[in-house]
Amino acid sequence: MREHNLALALREIAFAHTPVSRADIASATGLTRATASSLVDALVGAGLVVESGPTARPRGGRPATGLVLSSTGPAGIGIEVNVDYVAVCVMDLAGVVRHRRIEGGDWRDVPAPEALARAASLTADVARSARRSGLRLAGAALAVPGLVQAPYGPLQLAPNLGWQDLDVLAVLRDAPDLPAVPLTVDNEANFAALAELYAAPAEPGAPRSFLHVSGEIGIGSGIVLNGALVRGRHGWSGELGHLTVSPDGPDCTCGSRGCLEQYAGLDAILRAAGLPAPRGTSLGGVSAVERIVETAKTADPSMLAALESAGTALGVALAGALNLLDLDAVVLGGAYARLAPWILEFVEQEIGGRLLSAPWSAPQVRASLLQADAAVLGAARSVVQGVVDDPASWVARVGA
Amino acid sequence: MREHNLALALREIAFAHTPVSRADIASATGLTRATASSLVDALVGAGLVVESGPTARPRGGRPATGLVLSSTGPAGIGIEVNVDYVAVCVMDLAGVVRHRRIEGGDWRDVPAPEALARAASLTADVARSARRSGLRLAGAALAVPGLVQAPYGPLQLAPNLGWQDLDVLAVLRDAPDLPAVPLTVDNEANFAALAELYAAPAEPGAPRSFLHVSGEIGIGSGIVLNGALVRGRHGWSGELGHLTVSPDGPDCTCGSRGCLEQYAGLDAILRAAGLPAPRGTSLGGVSAVERIVETAKTADPSMLAALESAGTALGVALAGALNLLDLDAVVLGGAYARLAPWILEFVEQEIGGRLLSAPWSAPQVRASLLQADAAVLGAARSVVQGVVDDPASWVARVGA
DNA sequence: AGGCTTATGTTCAAGGCCTAAACAAACCTG
DNA sequence: CAGGTTTGTTTAGGCCTTGAACATAAGCCT
Numbered sequence: 001m002r003e004h005n006l007a008l009a010l011r012e013i014a015f016a017h018t019p020v021s022r023a024d025i026a027s028a029t030g031l032t033r034a035t036a037s038s039l040v041d042a043l044v045g046a047g048l049v050v051e052s053g054p055t056a057r058p059r060g061g062r063p064a065t066g067l068v069l070s071s072t073g074p075a076g077i078g079i080e081v082n083v084d085y086v087a088v089c090v091m092d093l094a095g096v097v098r099h100r101r102i103e104g105g106d107w108r109d110v111p112a113p114e115a116l117a118r119a120a121s122l123t124a125d126v127a128r129s130a131r132r133s134g135l136r137l138a139g140a141a142l143a144v145p146g147l148v149q150a151p152y153g154p155l156q157l158a159p160n161l162g163w164q165d166l167d168v169l170a171v172l173r174d175a176p177d178l179p180a181v182p183l184t185v186d187n188e189a190n191f192a193a194l195a196e197l198y199a200a201p202a203e204p205g206a207p208r209s210f211l212h213v214s215g216e217i218g219i220g221s222g223i224v225l226n227g228a229l230v231r232g233r234h235g236w237s238g239e240l241g242h243l244t245v246s247p248d249g250p251d252c253t254c255g256s257r258g259c260l261e262q263y264a265g266l267d268a269i270l271r272a273a274g275l276p277a278p279r280g281t282s283l284g285g286v287s288a289v290e291r292i293v294e295t296a297k298t299a300d301p302s303m304l305a306a307l308e309s310a311g312t313a314l315g316v317a318l319a320g321a322l323n324l325l326d327l328d329a330v331v332l333g334g335a336y337a338r339l340a341p342w343i344l345e346f347v348e349q350e351i352g353g354r355l356l357s358a359p360w361s362a363p364q365v366r367a368s369l370l371q372a373d374a375a376v377l378g379a380a381r382s383v384v385q386g387v388v389d390d391p392a393s394w395v396a397r398v399g400a
Numbered sequence: 401m402r403e404h405n406l407a408l409a410l411r412e413i414a415f416a417h418t419p420v421s422r423a424d425i426a427s428a429t430g431l432t433r434a435t436a437s438s439l440v441d442a443l444v445g446a447g448l449v450v451e452s453g454p455t456a457r458p459r460g461g462r463p464a465t466g467l468v469l470s471s472t473g474p475a476g477i478g479i480e481v482n483v484d485y486v487a488v489c490v491m492d493l494a495g496v497v498r499h500r501r502i503e504g505g506d507w508r509d510v511p512a513p514e515a516l517a518r519a520a521s522l523t524a525d526v527a528r529s530a531r532r533s534g535l536r537l538a539g540a541a542l543a544v545p546g547l548v549q550a551p552y553g554p555l556q557l558a559p560n561l562g563w564q565d566l567d568v569l570a571v572l573r574d575a576p577d578l579p580a581v582p583l584t585v586d587n588e589a590n591f592a593a594l595a596e597l598y599a600a601p602a603e604p605g606a607p608r609s610f611l612h613v614s615g616e617i618g619i620g621s622g623i624v625l626n627g628a629l630v631r632g633r634h635g636w637s638g639e640l641g642h643l644t645v646s647p648d649g650p651d652c653t654c655g656s657r658g659c660l661e662q663y664a665g666l667d668a669i670l671r672a673a674g675l676p677a678p679r680g681t682s683l684g685g686v687s688a689v690e691r692i693v694e695t696a697k698t699a700d701p702s703m704l705a706a707l708e709s710a711g712t713a714l715g716v717a718l719a720g721a722l723n724l725l726d727l728d729a730v731v732l733g734g735a736y737a738r739l740a741p742w743i744l745e746f747v748e749q750e751i752g753g754r755l756l757s758a759p760w761s762a763p764q765v766r767a768s769l770l771q772a773d774a775a776v777l778g779a780a781r782s783v784v785q786g787v788v789d790d791p792a793s794w795v796a797r798v799g800a
Numbered sequence: 801a802g803g804c805t806t807a808t809g810t811t812c813a814a815g816g817c818c819t820a821a822a823c824a825a826a827c828c829t830g
Numbered sequence: 831c832a833g834g835t836t837t838g839t840t841t842a843g844g845c846c847t848t849g850a851a852c853a854t855a856a857g858c859c860t
Contacts, residue, residue, distance in 0.1 A: 001401040001817090002846065023808055035847055037809060060857035061807030147757060156760055209633060223724065225630060232726020233609060234761060239723040242756045244716050246646055256754045316644050320720055323639040324623065326632020354656045356642045357547060360556055361634060401846090402817065423837055432819055437838060460828035461836030 003392035005031065009039040010048060010391045014093075019052045019066025040067060046395040047073045047136070048093065048387070069093040074394060075130055076383025077140035077181070078376040079172075080188060081119050083108055083160050083217060087373060088122040090130045090137075091380035093387065095198060098133060099126045100376075112163045113171055120175030127179040138387050138394065139182040141379035143191045144168060145216070150186040150235030159253070160217045184382065189214040189238050190229055191378030192370075193222025196331050198381055199369045210329040211321050212368065213240060213314070214375070215336050217288075219261050225325070241265065243317040263313030266292065266335055272306035289335045296342050304342065311343030315350025322355050322363055333368035340367035403792040405431065409439040410448060410791045414493075419452045419466025440467060446795040447473045447536070448493065448787070469493040474794060475530055476783025477540035477581070478776040479572075480588060481519050483508055483560050483617060487773060488522040490530045490537075491780035493787065495598060498533060499526045500776075512563045513571055520575030527579040538787050538794065539581045541779035542568060543588040545616070550586040550635030559653070560617045584782065589614040589638050590629055591778030592770075593622020596731050598781055599769045610729040611721055612768065613640060613714070614775070615736050617688075619661050623725070641665065643717045663713030666692065666735055672706035689735045696742050704742065711743030715750025722755050722763055733768035740767035 012025045020028075026036035043049040052066040073093045080087045086107065089100035101122045107115045119142075127137060146158025154167040169183045193212035212222045219241030223230040230237050241261040242254050249258025262268055266288040267277040273295065277288065295303040318330050332340050332347070348365050352358050368374065387394050412425045420428075426436035443449040452466040473493045480487045486507065489500035501522045507515045519542075527537060546558025554567040569583045593612035612622045619641030623630040630637050641661040642654050649658025662668055666688040667677040673695065677688065695703040718730050732740050732747070748765050752758050768774065787794050 004401075005847090021808070032848055033809065034811085034849080038846080054855090057807060057856070059807090060805065060855095062809075062855040064808060147760075156757075221724075225625070230625060230725065233728050233763075234726060234757070236757045237724060237726040239726075239756045242723050242754070243720045244645075244754055246648075247712075247716050248646075254756055259754075312647075316647050317720075320643045320717075321724055323642050324621075324637060324721055324724065325630065326634060326637040326639075328633050354642070354644055354659075356639045356654055357556075357634065357636045360547075363633075405818090421837070433838065434820085434840085435818055438817080454826090457827075457836060459836090460834070462826040462838075464837060 003390070005029075005035070006039055006042060006391045006395065007389060009036060010043055010388055013043075013049055013067050014069060014388050019055060019068050021055070021064030021066065023064060025067075042395060043391060046391070046398045048391055048394065049073075071096065071098075072134040073136065074138035074384070074387045075135040076138055076380040076387075077123060077127065077130075077179075078143065078191070078378070078380030078383070079119050079123055079140060080143040080191075080373075080376040080379060081107065081115055081161070082143075082145055082188065082375075086115065086119050086122060087376045088119065088126050089373075089376050089380050090126050090135065091377070091384055092135060093384055095381065095384065097377065097380070098135065099129045101126055102373075108160065108162055112161070112166055112168070115161075116168060116171045117175050120172055120178045124175075124177035124179065137179055137181045139184065139383040140179070141191070141382045142168060142172065142183065142185040143188040143375040143379040144185060145188050145218070145220075147234075147236050148185055148187055150190065150231050151184040153185075153235070155185070156234075156236075186231070186235060186379070186382070187220065187222075187238070188375035189220030190222040190231065190235075191376075191382060192333055192368075192374035193224050193238075193331075193378065194229060194381055194385075195370055195374040195378030196222075196333060196368055197224050197227065198385070209325070209327045210331055211238075211240075211318070211325070211327055212331045212333050213318075213336050214334040215241070215264075215266070216334050216372075217266065219265060221321075223321075223325070223327075225327075240317060240321070243320060245313045245316050260313055260317045264310040264317075269303075269306045269310050272309060273300070273303040275303075289338050293338055296339075307339065307342040308346050310339075311346030312350050314343065315347040316354065318347060318365075319351045319354035322351060323357075326357065327363055329364040329366065331366060331368050333370065333374055334372065337368040337370075403790075405429075405435065406439055406442060406791045406795065407789060409436060410443055410788055413443075413449055413467050414469060414788050419455060419468050421455070421464030421466065423464060425467075442795060443791060446791070446798045448791055448794065449473075471496065471498075472534040473536065474538035474784070474787045475535040476538055476780040476787075477523060477527065477530075477579075478543065478591070478778070478780030478783070479519050479523055479540055480543040480591075480773075480776040480779060481507065481515055481561070482543075482545055482588065482775075486515065486519045486522060487776045488519065488526050489773075489776050489780050490526050490535065491777070491784055492535060493784055495781065495784065497777065497780070498535065499529045501526055502773075508560065508562055512561070512566055512568070515561075516568060516571045517575050520572055520578045524575075524577035524579065537579055537581045539783040540579070540583050541591070541782045542572065542583065542585040543591045543775040543779040544568060544585060545588050545618070545620070547634075547636050548585055548587055550590065550631050551584040553585075553635070555585070556636075586631070586635060586779070586782070587620060587622075587638070588775035589620030590622040590631065590635070591776075591782060592733055592768075592774035593624050593638075593731075593778065594629055594781055594785075595770055595774040595778030596622075596733060596768055597624050597627065598785070609725070609727045610731055611638075611640075611718070611725070611727055612731045612733050613718075613736050614734040615641070615664075615666070616734050616772075617666065619665060621721075623721075623727075625725070625727075640717060640721070643720060645713045645716050660713055660717045664710040664717075669703075669706045669710050672709060673700065673703040675703075689738050693738055696739075707739065707742040708746050710739075711746030712750050714743065715747040716754065718747060718765075719751045719754035722751060723757075726757065727763055729764035729766065731766060731768050733770065733774055734772065737768040737770075 026033040054063040087102040147156040192214040221238040221240040242259045246258040252259040426433040450470045454463040487502040547556040592614040621638040621640040642659045646658040652659035
């Protein structure tokens with residue numbers, strides 16, 4: 001009961017981006033001002049919330065004392081190991097990124113323990129900085145590009161890293177210097193979707209359901225239904241790249257035929273435009289996306305045609321997802337956020353034609369608000385959100 | 401708090417298919433025996449639960465008094481208006497169908513108010529019978545074959561009934577004699593999935609996620625994620641029939657091309673086998689499914705080929721859904737339950753080849769346990785389940 | 801400036817519900 | 831028939847919410 005009400009009160013403070021008063025919380029939640037006061041006291045005592053000074057009322061009355069999320073309260077660490085970089089960040093309760101490290105390189109042929117050791121070292125580094133800033137670490141979440149049994153299980157397969165059947169969290173935990181915090185792991189696409197979910201704050205109760213396309217080398221996606229990630233039975237949901245676009249289409253590396261990846265993957269786009277596919281997207285050279293964007297900007301006809309057919313294929317796959325799930329929106333993230341100017345039109349056109357309900361209510365299709373680092377941000381956010389969703393256990397942890 | 405615990409206790413009684421004791425509830429929920437006792441007293445007082453006599457303990461000790469769901473407590477009415485029949489049933493708390501009426505006929509060219517008036521009349525009929533059996537009606541749910549804004553909204557489109565933009569609940573409510581109970585409406589495919597969900601009782605906490613294919617004339621589906629129906633933004637989820645199987649395939653009635661319905665719909669199967677498509681599936685004549693089953697039993701080569709290609713197309717679409725959602729199982733319901741012997745193999749084969757995660761953990765693919773009346777049962781079940789999920793409001797309703 | 805109005809936040813008694821422990825009931829075993 | 835065991839109830843205690851009164855701190859009006 002207390003547990004539930006603490007979460008209720010904290011959510012009001014978290015969702016509002018301006019300071020709220022105890023009275024606001026009371027009227028928004030239906031609780032008494034007395035109860036709201038008591039809840040807020042507990043939250044302040046646990047270091048989750050701080051008072052931000054009096055705010056004058058418009059037409060008289062005692063000024064309210066504003067409440068905001070503490071910037072010295074619990075913080076979450078996001079860790080992302082990807083093909084051409086390792087990134088780490090620390091996010092505070094309010095969602096502000098307080099520290100970050102990124103290290104480029106080609107991690108494809110590096111043994112997994114080595115890559116994870118590097119990630120652990122960066123993590124230890126930001127953790128020290130965070131502690132110096134007065135933050136208390138609530139946990140860390142690892143984003144990986146592959147199939148993984150979220151939130152604790154082993155990694156099954158990360159094709160682009162060349163990893164397979166590996167208990168990544170155990171390896172990470174064994175690294176020296178790693179701060180002793182709870183660890184979780186999930187697919188980078190899921191975390192990227194989570195980041196998008198919280199990028200544009202909305203009403204507390206507003207249902208938000210969307211699919212976030214998250215393509216770099218493969219094409220993944222994260223599905224958010226009513227504000228919650230759909231992880232699936234094993235945490236393997238969102239494998240958009242291997243949706244069948246045409247059953248007799250070109251062979252795919254997965255063993256199937258006609259997968260979306262063969263039409264709309266970055267390699268496929270470059271191939272279709274008659275350009276050589278660079279190996280990976282290393283920071284040193286010119287990345288695949290850059291290459292495509294540059295060429296598209298010159299209005300190169302074969303590139304524009306390649307993007308049109310990629311957008312069309314993506315639209316076919318997304319129309320399928322929308323027919324199945326009746327979502328509010330589709331968000332193009334990752335590489336597709338950059339390519340949106342050239343593909344959005346075709347994606348929308350295909351969705352308009354193939355989605356049964358489109359004539360009544362067409363879903364929104366838009367590019368992501370975030371940059372390429374959506375996954376790290378989402379990972380860190382997942383930790384922070386865990387505290388916001390269940391403040392009672394944090395209160396207990398601090399008390400002990 | 402009380403609200404939550406009442407639901408907790410009732411769920412224990414509902415999920416167990418043998419009588420449970422107050423002590424069982426206490427140990428299963430972690431509450432005290434005293435609290436469990438108090439909760440049970442409230443449930444018994446509200447007529448939701450009855451004691452079923454003492455049950456001896458195996459190794460001594462005081463015998464427990466068994467608790468089961470009351471068969472004279474609240475009951476739900478399910479109403480289904482479909483192309484060739486109108487069906488109504490009353491289900492009690494335990495999930496037993498206590499009364500039912502079905503009326504055949506061809507409702508396609510009948511004006512909507514007339515069909516709904518007929519449904520209302522049948523409903524009033526079973527409601528009287530139910531009251532005579534000592535049941536109290538908690539509500540009624542209407543299943544319709546089309547896009548509808550669940551759970552209260554108007555019907556947008558029911559192509560096979562020829563209905564469009566109609567507030568079905570308002571029409572139904574205006575019918576004379578209709579019992580004054582809360583009304584809801586949803587797609588028949590959603591209700592059929594719900595019926596399947598509760599057909600095979602499982603552990604209370606066990607996550608159950610599956611897609612239930614529900615084809616009669618069109619191909620719909622209901623998606624259950626972690627034991628809850630996914631209704632989507634407007635309640636339009638599960639439109640499996642218009643998933644694109646091949647982007648350049650045959651034109652579909654929906655305006656798109658290459659929809660699953662054009663490959664695996666009953667009409668499509670008959671066409672592919674060289675048989676004329678009967679109009680609808682009227683009870684008087686031989687239905688489309690019957691026709692297909694009969695022909696397939698004679699091992700007619702063109703029919704077998706038609707079923708193979710239907711199964712393959714269905715497999716392609718289902719593999720897409722599974723790649724997106726990572727479900728536990730796919731259940732073939734409606735007409736496809738009957739056709740399972742001839743198509744299951746091809747559906748599984750296609751899923752095995754196209755589902756990225758299949759090598760690690762292949763989802764179950766099976767025929768539905770229920771007959772064609774899954775939708776009515778599911779509709780009635782939705783009402784019953786509403787009471788089980790929120791007993792507190794029923795307790796309040798009875799008290800008032 | 802002083803009183804009135806308005807709104808916030810706190811204090812305090814009352815009640816609801818859960819917990820823990822003791823107690824009564826009912827059956828089996830030897 | 832006594833001892834053991836398990837169920838269900840009773841009772842005292844404590845946590846948390848409620849509702850109302852009260853204190854605080856402004857703006858507004860004369």
